[in-house]
Amino acid sequence: MSQKFKNKYRIPSSRLQNWDYGANGAYFITICTKNREFYFGDIIDSKLEASELGILAEKYWLDIPEHFPYVELGNFVIMPNHVHGILIIDKNASVSVETRLIASLPETIYKTGGFAGNKNPMLHDNISRIIRWYKGRCSFEMKKIHADFGWQPRFHDHIIRNEKSFETIQNYIENNPLNWDKDKFYGK
Incomplete structure (x- = not known):
């Protein structure tokens, strides 16, 4: 059932209530392109023949651990209109440079999060922040090549x-390209 926020209808979150999406664990992520357009290439002989945008989608997925050192990548695949991947959060494995740097700054700077205050997920090291970075980085570079590129708003x-x-x-x-013709994203 849709709810209203600031006089606009919102779809209820599909996130597991009371789960900390910054907690150590493995997360299976799927991100689709806007209108499920085939921006990333075509599946030929059960393998992605990547377009320029598909190459960028892979490059920035591989860059995730550089920006979020507590993340390890499991299997991932770039498909013509979506990305599947496993992100493994292990905050015990490393201490990020970013964390060391912000620790010396006044704490109040990081306690503002608009109407959500400290509950704003973008202020925390979690799945939403990682995916926001990934989608934003891809969008910035991909729109230079294809101005109409876009992601679906959610993941x-x-x-x-x-x-x-x-x-x-x-x-x-791993087998997603082999089963592309049976994939629910195949027909847009």
């Missing part, structure tokens, strides 16, 4: 809760 996430699920999703991602 899909699934919290991976056990090893069996992790392996199933890793295999699904």
Whole structure:
């Protein structure tokens, strides 16, 4: 059921309530292009023949751990109109330079988050912040090549809760190009 915020209808969040999306764990992410347009290339012989935008989509996905050192990449695949990938958050594995630098600044600078205050997810190291960076970086560069490029506003996430699920999703991602003609994103 839609809700109103500032006199506009909003779709309720599909996020798991009371889950900290910055918590250590593995997350299966799917991000689609606007209107599921085939910006990233074509599947030929069960393999992506990447366009310039597809090459950039892969490049910036691979850059995620450089910007978020607490993230490890699981399997990922760039498809013609979407990206599937596993992001593994492990904040115990490293201390980021960014964290060391902001620790010396006054704390009040980071406690402002518009109407959400400190609850604003973009002020925290979590999945939303990572995906926002990825989509923003891709959009900035891709619009230089294709001015109409865009992402769907949201992304899909699934919290991976056990090893069996992790392996199933890793295999699904790996085999996604082989099964492209059966994929729900195939027909736009």
